[in-house]
Amino acid sequence: MTESRLVCSGCGWQPPADASYPFRCEQSGRDDRDHVLVHRLSSEAILDHGGDENPFVRHRESLYAWHAARARGMSDAAFVELVNRIDERIAAVDGRGFRPTPFARVAAFGEDPGCEVWVKDETGNVAGSHKARHLMGILLYLLVTERGEGLAPLAIASCGNAALAAAVLAHAAARPLQVFVPPHAERAVLAQLHALGATVVSCPRAAGERGDPCVHRFHEALRAGALAFCCQGNENGLAIDGGETLVYEMLACGSPPLDDLVVQVGGGALASACMQAYARAVAAGLLPRAPRVHTVQTRGAAPLSRAWSRLERQRGSSETTPDEALAYATAHRSGFMWPWEQTPHSIAEGILDDETYDWVAVLRGMTATGGTTVVVDEETLKEANRLALKNTGIAVSHTGSAGLAGLIQLRRDGLIATGARAGVLFSGVQR
Numbered sequence: 343m344t345e346s347r348l349v350c351s352g353c354g355w356q357p358p359a360d361a362s363y364p365f366r367c368e369q370s371g372r373d374d375r376d377h378v379l380v381h382r383l384s385s386e387a388i389l390d391h392g393g394d395e396n397p398f399v400r401h402r403e404s405l406y407a408w409h410a411a412r413a414r415g416m417s418d419a420a421f422v423e424l425v426n427r428i429d430e431r432i433a434a435v436d437g438r439g440f441r442p443t444p445f446a447r448v449a450a451f452g453e454d455p456g457c458e459v460w461v462k463d464e465t466g467n468v469a470g471s472h473k474a475r476h477l478m479g480i481l482l483y484l485l486v487t488e489r490g491e492g493l494a495p496l497a498i499a500s501c502g503n504a505a506l507a508a509a510v511l512a513h514a515a516a517r518p519l520q521v522f523v524p525p526h527a528e529r530a531v532l533a534q535l536h537a538l539g540a541t542v543v544s545c546p547r548a549a550g551e552r553g554d555p556c557v558h559r560f561h562e563a564l565r566a567g568a569l570a571f572c573c574q575g576n577e578n579g580l581a582i583d584g585g586e587t588l589v590y591e592m593l594a595c596g597s598p599p600l601d602d603l604v605v606q607v608g609g610g611a612l613a614s615a616c617m618q619a620y621a622r623a624v625a626a627g628l629l630p631r632a633p634r635v636h637t638v639q640t641r642g643a644a645p646l647s648r649a650w651s652r653l654e655r656q657r658g659s660s661e662t663t664p665d666e667a668l669a670y671a672t673a674h675r676s677g678f679m680w681p682w683e684q685t686p687h688s689i690a691e692g693i694l695d696d697e698t699y700d701w702v703a704v705l706r707g708m709t710a711t712g713g714t715t716v717v718v719d720e721e722t723l724k725e726a727n728r729l730a731l732k733n734t735g736i737a738v739s740h741t742g743s744a745g746l747a748g749l750i751q752l753r754r755d756g757l758i759a760t761g762a763r764a765g766v767l768f769s770g771v772q773r
């Protein structure tokens with residue numbers, strides 16, 4: 343029997359079986375511990391059913407939504423039909439449904455990064471980035487479990503790709519959506535959000551306000567009854583599942599195993615999803631070992647790098663094992679992760695989150711795989727984007743090519759070997 347359950351990685355709390363919306367640990371915010379609901383899945387789960395083009399059909403058994411459906415008596419065939427039905431509506435809204443995105447070696451990078459570069463191109467995914475994958479995991483859960491009229495509105499805090507993805511999926515599912523955006527959000531994005539029927543709320547930063555004002559207003563909406571439809575695991579643990587389909591796709595296309603994967607980090611959900619997917623794939627015997635997963639932030643905002651340094655210091659000063667140091671960090675959140683003091687700036691504006699919300703999962707994944715964090719300057723971000731456009735022709739944004747910037751910096755620092763096979767994720771189309 344395949345086991346699938348949600349467990350708080352901070353305190354071990356498990357939502358009751360009849361919980362309607364098991365998105366967040368009930369102890370969250372009550373102490374200094376970091377609480378995130380994680381989907382624990384036993385290794386018997388079939389991560390790849392093969393065949394079908396839709397990743398949410400092909401990799402459905404990795405999703406908590408699929409297990410919730412089965413536990414409620416829904417047949418596997420009915421779940422597949424449900425995925426295909428909502429996918430058709432998504433395609434009607436966005437012009438494309440969920441399909442495997444390209445993953446290929448970029449031969450023409452030549453000697454620039456000095457290693458073999460493989461790119462997973464998410465710019466052609468639903469809504470132009472990987473964000474829709476995270477949200478699809480949540481939406482499928484809602485479609486499987488909810489019944490009746492007058493369903494609660496969905497809510498998200500985002501200034502770009504995640505908001506667009508949420509608006510496309512919510513529109514396809516005929517659900518009202520509240521989007522909390524900063525005042526400087528791009529006009530083109532706001533116009534698309536309005537066209538998709540979202541309620542857009544501008545959230546200026548009050549003088550001296552700590553943390554992201556959009557997140558504060560989002561929390562107020564949740565307290566008023568809205569449901570977290572977002573890409574942060576701490577707000578909705580089900581956001582991580584859907585992102586994992588990226589890695590299963592990379593494994594399914596028959597490419598040789600990567601030595602290193604370099605992931606841009608804002609809130610941390612993408613990196614968390616990649617790490618979790620590799621851990622599941624290794625446990626299921628789909629590959630012998632995970633690549634080293636490294637994370638990239640900008641000089642503008644690098645709260646994860648700060649937390650990583652503090653974790654290393656903790657390990658060194660108390661001579662603890664990596665697991666003990668991580669357990670200490672989880673129980674003492676405020677000593678490792680806090681909002682950036684100054685309003686951050688970078689050309690890669692999509693990864694300027696005030697905090698790395700999924701930081702514990704990401705620190706754990708880097709520790710487990712032997713990865714590290716890297717902080718890149720604006721020049722390297724520009725160089726990476728120039729190389730990306732020149733050598734791949736993919737119209738990726740500076741945020742979207744930030745993983746390549748990290749790869750370039752890691753090569754300069756001697757932390758990725760010459761000739762290594764390294765992967766990056768291009769996500770976020772240039773607007």
Ligand SMILES: [Zn+2]
Nearest residue numbers: 350353367377
């Ligand atoms: Zn908890």
